[in-house]
Structures are given as C-alpha cells and as structure tokens.
Amino acid sequence: MPELPEVETIKRQLEKKLRGRTIRNVLVRSRAMVKFGAGKIPNAKRGSAAQAKKFAQTLRGKKITGFGRSGKFLIIEISGGWRLVIHLRMTGQLIFIAGGNLKRPLLLSRAKRAQKELLPSKHTHVEIEFSGGGKLFYNDVRKFGHMRLANNRDFEKIMARAGHGMDALEINAAHFSNLLNLRPQKRIKDFLLDQTAIAGIGNIYADEALFAARISPLRKTGSLAPAESLILASAIKKILRTAINHGGSSLKNYVNARGAAGKFSARHKVYGKSGKPCRNCGKPLRAHRIGSRTATFCPNCQR
Ligand SMILES: [Zn+2]
Incomplete structure (x- = not known):
C-alpha cells in the first residue's frame, strides 16, 4: 500500500499540474529519504549529505517533461535525461499544493485523532517548489519510501534491479x-x-x-x-x-x-x-x- 491504482491516481493528477513546469528550488528535510544515482548509500538511516546536496542541486532549474509508472514506482521525467524514481512503500504521500492554497490545512490521515495540518509537517521530507508558485511535498510517516534521482544509465540499473514483470x-x-x-x-x-x-x-x-x-x-x-x-x-x-x-x-x-x-x-x-x-x-x-x-x-x- 499504495498499490498500482493509488500510484496511477497520483501520477495522473501530478501530470496535469506539473508537466512543463520548472523547478525553482528543492529543500531536503530528511536526507535519508533521498538518493542520488543507483547505488546503495553507506548509512541508510542517516543518509548522505553529499547525495542530498547533489539531489537538490541537480533538480534546481530543470523542467518536468513527463510522467511514468512501473508497477508501484512513480517516475517523473526531468529535462536533461534525469528521472525521479519514487516508491511510496507504506505511508508515502506526494501532495501538490498551488501557491494560493499553501495556507490551507489538509486532513492527511484516517487515524482516529487525526487533525488537519499545514504542510510542511514533521513528516515532510522533501519540498519541491515550482516557478510560478506551488509546491510538491513528499511526506512519509514510517519513512520506508524514498525518492531517487537517476540519469539514464542509473535508471536502467534501478529498473533491472526491480525486475518488474x-x-x-x-x-x-x-x-x-x-x-x-x-x-x-x-x-x-x-x-x-x-x-x-x-x-x-x-x-x-x-x-x-x-x-x-x-x-x-x-x-x-x-x-x-x-x-x-x-x-x-x-x-x-x-x-x-x-x-x-x-x-x-x-x-x-x-x-x-x-x-x-x-x-x-x-x-x-x-x-x-x-x-x-x-x-x-x-x-x-x-x-x-x-x-x-x-x-x-x-x-x-x-x-
Ligand atoms: Zn461467500
């Protein structure tokens, strides 16, 4: 969970909002949740400061060119041959909020005592800001998911490793x-x-x-x-x-x-x-x- 229908829903919605948009800024709040390239990072719990920096720097100024999905992976195509490969695992959320709505709290959990919250929240690990306004928030309560930025060669490696049928x-x-x-x-x-x-x-x-x-x-x-x-x-x-x-x-x-x-x-x-x-x-x-x-x-x- 999320499975194919949930990832496909997110993909279709983001495609409508983000195709052709330019990334203005990227803020990595939890560096363990982002990876650069196909390799495993040395300290999966703490992440790598160098990888997080490369992740954010590479994305800045790039354009979103398309969207794809492989199984439960969401794939965001980025100008320059880059791809953002996202696996939401158990509790990952990708939420786009238009510039004018950033102050409007959202109910993001079905838990009994859940309350509406503003993003970023304590579970927001990455924020991607777009030129012309609006932000994409990556939230993950359990932190099993990740965002991986890959060039063509690394993307092939990631997909080969997943071995999707x-x-x-x-x-x-x-x-x-x-x-x-x-x-x-x-x-x-x-x-x-x-x-x-x-x-x-x-x-x-x-x-x-x-x-x-x-x-x-x-x-x-x-x-x-x-x-x-x-x-x-x-x-x-x-x-x-x-x-x-x-x-x-x-x-x-x-x-x-x-x-x-x-x-x-x-x-x-x-x-x-x-x-x-x-x-x-x-x-x-x-x-x-x-x-x-x-x-x-x-x-x-x-x-
Ligand atoms: Zn029956």
Missing part, C-alpha cells in the same frame, strides 16, 4: 497463463504479490481480485484450470480499473496528489474484513496467513 493493467490472458505455468508450486496469492511476475498488485487488490474470481488464495497456481486463469486475469484488470476510477483506496495514510482520500475503500468486499459476513453468501470471511502476508477470503465462495 508485466504491468498488472496490461495483463493479457495468454501471458498470464504462461506466467502461472512458470510458477506452478506457488500459492496464487503469493504469485499475485510477486512483482517480478506481475507488477503493481499488493495485498488489497490481490484479495479483491481473488474474491471476484471466486478463487481461494491458498490454491497453487498450477491447479488453476484454463477457464479460471482467464477469469482471474480479467478480474484483476477490472478491479484495478474500477479502483483507479474511484481514486484508489485510503486505509490510514494514503491520499492523492490533492491531499484527498481515495473512495475505493468503501467498495472493498474482503480486504481487512475477516469475521464479517461475505457479501455473496453471508458466511464469515476468514483471514489466513500465507508467508508474511494475510489473505482474507470467503472459504465458501472461493474454491
């Missing part, structure tokens, strides 16, 4: 069935989460797609009949597209690039609903641990 929005039935056959012993839920097979799906959309396809998350991929593989491939695409149309899902920290919550969470049928009645048959949904993840499903409807 087919984008989940681009799934076609034949390729999907091939991928299943290549990993016959994997549990289907694990398979869906494996970014090197299909990129972009996380816990939420894996659970929702399996429910929609009436397939148990505990099944081995090799046990799926051709018809089931077809149904699952189309369920994944449908769930992801519907989620994008609703601006993604907000659990605790996800907000879109305008600082607003996604509306797809209200449409979740199984994710996070263990013990609640199945929408289809009324029997209680069950949570089952698979590796380090939990799958929630209906043992009656999903076979």
